[in-house]
Each structure stands twice: as C-alpha cells, then as structure tokens.
Amino acid sequence: MSSADTTTDDPRSLILTLGCPDRTGIVAAISGFITEIGGWITEAAYHSDESSGWFFTRQAVRADSVDLPVDEVRSRFAKVAAELGPETRWRLTDTGEDKSVVILVSRDSHCLIDLLGRAERGEFPGRIRAVVGNHPDLRDLTERFGIPFHHVPFPTGDAAAKADAFGLVRRIVDGYDPDAVVLARFMQILPPDVCEAWAGRAINIHHSFLPSFVGARPYHQAFDRGVKLIGATCHYVTADLDAGPIIEQDVSRINHEYNPADMVRQGRDIETLVLSRGVRWHLEDRVLVYGRKTVVFA
Amino acid sequence: MSSADTTTDDPRSLILTLGCPDRTGIVAAISGFITEIGGWITEAAYHSDESSGWFFTRQAVRADSVDLPVDEVRSRFAKVAAELGPETRWRLTDTGEDKSVVILVSRDSHCLIDLLGRAERGEFPGRIRAVVGNHPDLRDLTERFGIPFHHVPFPTGDAAAKADAFGLVRRIVDGYDPDAVVLARFMQILPPDVCEAWAGRAINIHHSFLPSFVGARPYHQAFDRGVKLIGATCHYVTADLDAGPIIEQDVSRINHEYNPADMVRQGRDIETLVLSRGVRWHLEDRVLVYGRKTVVFA
C-alpha cells in the first residue's frame, strides 16, 4: 500500500571460481591477473579450508571493464591456473549466457510453481527448458507457463521397465544439455549411472533436516520422534541416497499440536525456500563442491 | 527422492470464536454448552488479557459430533453468550461453507502467484473469486489459473478520477461479498470510506517490520538506516496508514552486501510467507481483533 520499489538488474559479469591446494600468493596471482586485464571486481570471496588444505575463491568482474573476448580471458587465465598446480580446478562463466534448467516432478506442485514463478520474474540466471514428470498431474500447471511437459510413466515393481523409464528420462533431459537438473519433489531414486551422468548438476530437495530422517516419509519419522523443528535440505544428488553434498538447509518450528499432515503443509514452505536458494546459488556459480561438502559463497 | 507423504484433510468443524469481559466461569459455561450438544472439541485456545480485562477463546468442534443444524446451535449459543454480558462478541462458522476471497494487485506477482498456488492446493479454506488490478500486468497470470481479472486504471494526480476508480474497485469487490480482501502488494492507499466498509476483512502486506519504515520505499529506508534484518508485516487495513492491527510479522537476515535491489528480491520471500499465513489464519477464524491489536490462535 505504498509506492513501488524498483529492482535494478545486476550488470553482466564474468564469474571466476577456483579451487586449489592452499599456499601463499594465490590471491596475489589471481588479483594481479584481473588487474592486468583491467577487471573491476564487484564481488570477491575466499575460503581457506584448514581440514583439507584447499583454497577456494569466487570473483565477479564487471564484463564491461574487460576489453577481451571471454575465450581470450579463459585462455590467458589457464596459464595462471597452471602455475597454481596441477590439481587446480577452475571455471569462468559469463552471466550474459543464459543457463538452462530441467525440472523433474511427481505430483506435488509447490516447488514447481515456486520455481516457475521465480523464473518468470527473472530471479535466477537460467531458463526452465522443460519439466519431466513420472505422473501427468503437473502437465497443466507447467503448460500454463509455456513450458513443455514430458510425461514418463514409471511402472511399479518391474525393475526392467523402470530402468527403461529412467533411460527415457535421461534422454529427454540430456536433450536440453541442462546446467541444472532440479528434482522438485521427484519421488524416484535416480540409478547410479544417472547420478554419475548428472554429477554436480542434479539438485534434490529432501523434506527433512539431513542427516535426520533419511528415506521415506520423513515427516512421519519426525512426528514419531517428537522433534520440535522440521526442516528441509537441498543437496547434490549422488548414488548414496540423501547423502550428497548439502547446499542449503533450513528449519521451521512446530509443536505438539502438529500432526503429520500439518507438518507436510508447513514443510512445503521450507522445502520451497531451501530449494529455490540452492538452485539460484548453483546457477550463479556460488557453490563449489569438495568431497562430500560444499563451499557456498552466498 | 523418497516416497510420498499423504495429507489428510481436516474433518468438517464448527468454529466458535468469542470475546467478552473476563470473569470466573466463562470456560465452564462454554464447555458446558458444548458438552450438552454432544460436541467433541478438537482444538481449544484461551486468552485472558490482563491489560484490557477481556477474555478470548476459539474452539473447534467436530461437526459430525453435533446432531443439530448449525443455525440451531447458533440460536442456542446466543443464550449462553447473553449471560456472559452485553459486550460479548461471538461468531460460529462452519468450515464446510467455503469462504470467498478477492485479491487486489498492482504489478508485483510474487504474492499473487503464491496465493493462487496455495488456493489451488487447498491450503486455506477459501476460494479466490477474483483479482482486481490497477495495472493490467497480472491479467495473464491470473487468467491462467481460471480466475477473473478486473483492470481498473488509476489516473495519477487527479483526485476525482482516483475517487471514481476506488468507487469502481469497491463495487467490483463488494459484488463478490468477500470474507477477505487481500491487498497483495496493491500500491494504492485505500480511502477512509473503503477502509471502513471492509473493516476486519481487508488484509495488507507491508514490506517492512512495522512500525519501522512506514510508507513508501521501505527497503530503501532500511538500506539507508543500515539495519541487519529486513521484515514484512501483515495487518488489517485501517484509515491510519500502515498502523492497523498486526496479524503476523517475520524477518530475514541481510548484511552490508545487500543493495536495495537485493533486499527487494529477498524481501519477496518474507512478504509471501507472512501474507499467506495471515490470510490463512483469518480464513480459519484464528484472528480476533481488539482495539489496535490481535489475538492469533495459530
């Protein structure tokens, strides 16, 4: 009931992310390079991880401060990276290039509609290219937003038919070459080969505060244990069920008056928020994985 | 990535809300009445307000435990209420009767899409009958959900034309006889006569933690003051700008890296959650107003 706030879009940026064994002089090497190409750093974050002995950084540079083409920046930086040692892993992306996202769903609509709304408002730097469902329930909702919906039925009980279904899902998803495959309450366990194919790109929301309540019906598990907070966890999918690197978690207070159905309803809000943060950070190259953990430069 | 939770719907209930000057024996009178008609209480909440000397209660009774028609229950309870004194205010509603909701919007879609999604999922006991916008921007989104959209342009600067526009909005809204008029980031200040006509039914979301940052551009005010948390407030609309009885508030942590545009984006999540809770509690008859404050039996 008051006048409008205006949102200004972030300018186009080059995003550099890097991880390497820690030693002195890394920051100097990187910032020296950026200065050399005239780069104006708008965001910079660092992390020295004592336990692993690794160093991680993310730097955002205004694209208009750098005169070189992105590929030229990449090839020059490759030399800097090489000097930081053979284990160094790095990436340079251009926020001007839209990322693509595919979403997997079952029947629950809350995460899907939230992501569709955010994408339509431009809240994250990616375009939802398609939605794949093992049930047809969310076709109508998806298509209202102008996004193609693929229904791939999953037969229960028949392992071979299920493997076929996963094969089909994988072909559909891979056809979009997505930067993120978002499991938005997708109620099927990805087989190991699919986990591997999508490693570092498949993002799941689990409806508990992991590592509590792994597996099926976590709200019912929470009810039985009598916890006073329920939670949700966004994590990268690995072959180890609900044990992949955690990107984000949050919780919500409950009390003795909540039955499992109340928890399911209230939990939706936490699932939605936690998943949307995780997806945005992933698409903005804010998440670096090492081992089974993440560095999140949020 | 785990198997489904099932949501069981709450059974049909009769909801009794009551406020009266406090004294001994009120609970005994009410619970005696409910016992007499065979009522099975599934939820009961009480509040004795020391500062005002008033007593408030909300009771949910399983409809199938009571053999009488609702109107008969009402007329019998009227006698109990009368014995509690002439100032007693009470209400008995039947959750089997769907409530109707009209939403007012401007250009921001986040609260609207959230409410449309929740209504479609059946998360609150009401049906969205129409959306009215002073801009046409959200017509398409609204109509995708099968809800009628009314565009009422608001001329700037011309007071008489603005009064006409409000007259038209009011006629449209009143045509639906709504139980709730939700101002979902509606960027016009309701005139006093409209506030009065919709008293106790018009619910606004203000994008600050009131009473801080009343009026225009609260995120910019928050940025200038350097606060470390931003917030949102859901309140009943009164003729006194942003000063009506508060239903719900929440906050979200920010830091020095947030510019106003970042706050606007992050604030949307808090606005959305806070508004949806306020609307649900209102529709579930959980909010009792006294003076400029509320009792919320959440």
Next chain:
Amino acid sequence: MSSADTTTDDPRSLILTLGCPDRTGIVAAISGFITEIGGWITEAAYHSDESSGWFFTRQAVRADSVDLPVDEVRSRFAKVAAELGPETRWRLTDTGEDKSVVILVSRDSHCLIDLLGRAERGEFPGRIRAVVGNHPDLRDLTERFGIPFHHVPFPTGDAAAKADAFGLVRRIVDGYDPDAVVLARFMQILPPDVCEAWAGRAINIHHSFLPSFVGARPYHQAFDRGVKLIGATCHYVTADLDAGPIIEQDVSRINHEYNPADMVRQGRDIETLVLSRGVRWHLEDRVLVYGRKTVVFA
C-alpha cells in the same frame, strides 16, 4: 541507554496438569470444578492428541481466588479425576512452594553460569541447591554464587569404581530431593538404575539437533557431514542414549568457514538457551510426557 522497564512478578498460582484418554466433556468437568471453587483461570491450554487418543491440559488458577487449602483442592479434584477414568494422571502444584534443582557438570561452564545467573535473577521458579561435578573445575564458579559444590571423581576404565562414583552422585543428589536434576554438559552416561530413579526429572542438553549426531563429538560429526545449521536438544534422560522425550530444540546457522572449534563456540549459545528454556518449562509444570514425546504448553 533508556529508562528502566519494570518486571512485575506473576502472582501465586495453582497449576493443574492432567492427561487422560480423550472423550467429550472433559473440559466441562474440569472447568466446572474450577468455577465451583471460585477459581480464576489465568492460563489454560489443551491438547487432543489424535494419534494416541489422549487429552492433555494445563491450567493456572490465581491462588488468591480460591479459599480452600491446596490439599483440600487436591482431595476434591481427585474425585473429578477419578470420573475421567482410571488411566488419568494429574498433578496440582502451588507456585508458592519453591522447587529444588541440582545440577551435574563436568568442565564446560557456559550452561552452569547461565543457570546460576537466571536463578539469581529469579527467572525460574526453583532454587539451585547444589552442583555436582566429576571434575573440580567448576567449584570456584559455583561457590562464588553461594551454592555448594560436590566433587565426585570418575575413574576411567574401571567399571566397578565408576559404579561407585555414580552411587555417590546419586546419594548426594537424592539428599536434596530435587524436582529437577539438570545435566548441564555432564559428560558421563547415567546408568539405567539412575535413569529410572530420576525418570521425568533428569534433563539433559545434547549438543546436536537430535536425532542427528547421537553420541560423542556431535560438532565434529556435523563438520564432517557439512550441515548448514547446528543445533541443540534438551530432553529427558532415559536409559536409551540421547533418545529420551525431547523438550526443546533450536538451531543456529553456520557456513563453510566454521571449523569444529567455531561450532563449539557458537553452539554454546544455542545449548544455553535451549537448556534454560527446557528447565524453566519443566519447573513451571509446562511439560507433559507421554511415551517418548512431550506436550509443552509454553
């Protein structure tokens, strides 16, 4: 830097807590009784537990509104309770009678000093009668507050000597006939017979968000798993390690920059708050246990 707030003490109250199999008319029976003895209810809370089919309530009645001695109220209410069935469990306490608390500690001072400070400020209705430590480290701190400290050394490795030490702890504690035995970071596992002797009175703080990270070094477990929030859990002690009925939990946000030592430091604040809430609610008769869960009328 502004003028004083004044705290008014709550008036003396009678607190009735009750649990029984649910049926219609319970509230009418209880509130009828309270009305009959002239009782002015200042707080009343109810819970119908669907899954167990039990009903729970807590009622606070101003002591000065009731003319009868407390024992007479008890003996009259016993008849009401009897009519609610043989399984009914109830209790009537008088807030005018101070409760007694014994605290068990090891070396960490944060929970102890917090409880000593709250007791000195009168924040909970109980008096700390003694502190027992398996190390002497906290003797000085305890004695500064005028509380006796008992040092009972726990030999490592020798089961018989450990059993003797627990025997001594139990004799000391039982000598105070405490309403609460608070394990304020006491680093010894109570043997089953002690758990049983103190059932419903022994309150522990565990430094994780249970059921995650049961047992030793939970912050190190949390660090290894890469969670994004750490937590603490206050629960009644049972023979089943870290699995007793949960009274209260809370969490605190961390990120990749936190090493285990940082978590230990930040975790202290959550442990302290969660334990102090649990102890206060217990002493105010706000916690009702059923099975392995609690109803907390906070």
Next chain:
Amino acid sequence: MSSADTTTDDPRSLILTLGCPDRTGIVAAISGFITEIGGWITEAAYHSDESSGWFFTRQAVRADSVDLPVDEVRSRFAKVAAELGPETRWRLTDTGEDKSVVILVSRDSHCLIDLLGRAERGEFPGRIRAVVGNHPDLRDLTERFGIPFHHVPFPTGDAAAKADAFGLVRRIVDGYDPDAVVLARFMQILPPDVCEAWAGRAINIHHSFLPSFVGARPYHQAFDRGVKLIGATCHYVTADLDAGPIIEQDVSRINHEYNPADMVRQGRDIETLVLSRGVRWHLEDRVLVYGRKTVVFA
C-alpha cells in the same frame, strides 16, 4: 552426556582492515604486499559499496608466516596505503596484544554476567578491566569475577551534578584506555562530548529492533503496538540517541500471551546474544564504520 569436544585456539594473527575509494587494482596491491612479506592469509573479506563508491577489506594473516616485527609491517604497508589515495583509512593489529574493555551498567545483570562469563572462557580477544555502575547493585557480582567495580552515583534532576558524574565516569574509563566501552544496559544518556571522546569505541545495546521504539521503555511500546516479534540492537553510540551505526540485530517471536514483563524476560536473551556478538566482532576488528552504517566481516 557424551564425550568432550576440544576447542583449539586460533593462532596469533595480524589483522589488516582498510577502507578507501574503490578503483581497480586495490586487491592486487594489498595481496601483492602480503605475498611479498611472506604472509599466509587465513581469512579475507572484501566489500565494494556501490552507493558510496568505497571499498572495504579485512585480512587475517598468520603472524608466524611473517618474519618482520609488526611495526615494520605497519611502516611498509603505509606506503601501499598511500598509493591508494589520501582518503584511505587502515589499521593493522596483532591478536597477540590483548584488548581492554570497560563495561558501564545500571541494575540489570543479564548482559554483565554474560560478558563476564565469556571473558572468563576466553571467547573474545579482550580483558574486562573494570565495571562502572551508576547504581551499586552489580558490585558484588562483578567482584566475584575479580574485576574492580566503580560506583558513580547519578543524582536525578540536577544537571550540574549529573555533568560532574559523567566527568567522573569518563576519567575512570579513560584511565583504562579501553578499546571498547560497553554500555550493558546502562540507563543514562551519554552527553555529546563523551560520545565524541569514545567515538567508534562505545557500544550500546538497545532493547528494541531499531529504528522501532527509540527511547524509553521499548518493550512497553512494543506491547502497545501489538508487534509479533521483539528485538534488540547493538550499535555504536553517537550523540544522536539510538541512531548510531548498527552492528547487529536480532529478534524473538512473541504472541498475544506476552505482557510487558514477559517481553522483558524473553528480551534479555536477545539483548545478551546481540551485545556479545557486537562486542566480539568489534574486538576482532570485524566492524568497519562508514557514515551511519557498518560493514561487518563476521
């Protein structure tokens, strides 16, 4: 009830903080310098403030990685700073040099006891040298911790006598040459000359979520307004009452059942936490002030 966590102390570090008008090459200049002196950076944080056009950084360097005496590092860095322009403000501190803290109090003990406990546990890099009270109430508590207590009575109503009292407080405080003067619920408004003398070192806790409820009795103001969350704010003291740069804020949920006395009690926990965080960050050189705002590299 589980085995001990061990806290490892942070190694001795040199902490560099710097603010200057933003331009390209600042990070390269600073990190180049640190590399040159062999410095191992363990923590580094940066902030480019768009609205002011300033750049801020904080860097922690392991002291044992630098062979030069601290003064030599300072004099060499002065040249780097000079190249960053005449407006550049910087500071280099050695965590091996303990900071000194003086605390001002009135009658409320909760913040004082919390700070005494943290100091005794070594939770922040400073030593509490003295406590000054305008009432004698907290003398006993202070002295139990072996800290000198100075009682300076503040006559009410007599401006000249009050000025004298402040003169005396200032002489006592200045005698300790403190790095932080902590107003731990000190219920007197500092006069402008004292604010100026202690600028950037005097830290206050205000018991509301500023800018709401400036001035006296904020919990009563909050009660009257019917807010659903109460808060606390830690800020640097300036001559403008409750309007200095905010270091930290937090909130706590309340509801209609809370009277002002309940808010006062619950508010203590938030005040305590918020003040202790602010004091620690200040003593760790994590807070940089610009204008009426802060950058907090927490």
